Amino acid sequence: MAGTMLDFYFDFSSPYGYLAAEQIEALAARHGRRVAWRPFLLGVVFKQTGGQPLVQQPLKGDYSRRDMERSARELELPLRFPESFPFASVAACRAVHWRQGGDPTAAGDLVMALYRRAFAEGGDIASSDGVLEVAGTLGIERAALEAALQDPQVKEKTRKEVEAALERGVFGSPFVIVEEEPFWGADRLPVVERWLSRGGW
């Protein structure tokens, strides 16, 4: 096996990202891999690719809402949309990059706590306050994270991660990369699983 990581790219504002995040760690573990949590900013990517948020597209938007809800029901996962949706995910993204301290396999607990606040509870993780509150439930010191969210180095780290995602061809959320093989979409997880089982085809 060339690598032991499975790269999981996601935007915190992506409901499909949430649904996939709920499954990815168990999937990776079944194949002896660790998840590299790679939050990025879809808004920045869309500026480069001309994409736009799914739920704002004609017809596709209505469909995707319905499909998200249907997918959640099938997975038996709660799904509630925050009042403001899609929302700015930069604070949540920076919080995770700071917490990881350079180790992308770290801070999975923060990722899941943030995602669940947003999409299981329909809570706010767009504001710094929302992010700080979720982090507080994990015992993360408020003052340290508050400073980190304004730290130029953390901002720069986040900017570089988003750039790196674009360079690897990531254009949507969630997006899994196994070695150099890309898989876009929560609905591709069964394909990822078969790919890992067989070592490709």
Added chain:
Amino acid sequence: MAGTMLDFYFDFSSPYGYLAAEQIEALAARHGRRVAWRPFLLGVVFKQTGGQPLVQQPLKGDYSRRDMERSARELELPLRFPESFPFASVAACRAVHWRQGGDPTAAGDLVMALYRRAFAEGGDIASSDGVLEVAGTLGIERAALEAALQDPQVKEKTRKEVEAALERGVFGSPFVIVEEEPFWGADRLPVVERWLSRGGW
């Protein structure tokens, strides 16, 4: 069971449509349903929705080519792209609507022959000649079809079918509707299968 049909919407220029078409009849049969073959024109839909062909989109285009080829390999189906791609699918679409004569469950053989010419062999079905040649292999009289392709009534039938697809919220190819439940994408076929097995969830 409310209906015995399974509506299969597709554009002849869609490789994912081809991959799904190869599976849809067996899937429907497993659940006691007949396929209603509903070719439409994605180009007309895109004019309404602002969509654009998948393979022409930055990043997503490269990915989708790769994913189409990977999907075909997994399904053990041949996949060759016609020299000109995406291509105009209006002649193929009209040919099927004419051949069906109002019965959407008819002309499955023509659908598959056209799709295979395009994507198993990489042949031309954009031109009237290409369509006539494929139809000829099924014993369809050339003169009759040639006239049909120019028949205002056939053109009108096709226009109405595309309009009806849009009214049902069809924005991509393939697109399956089971009763009023919509499923977009070849990768949703396993979901359609589970939906039919359980009668929804």
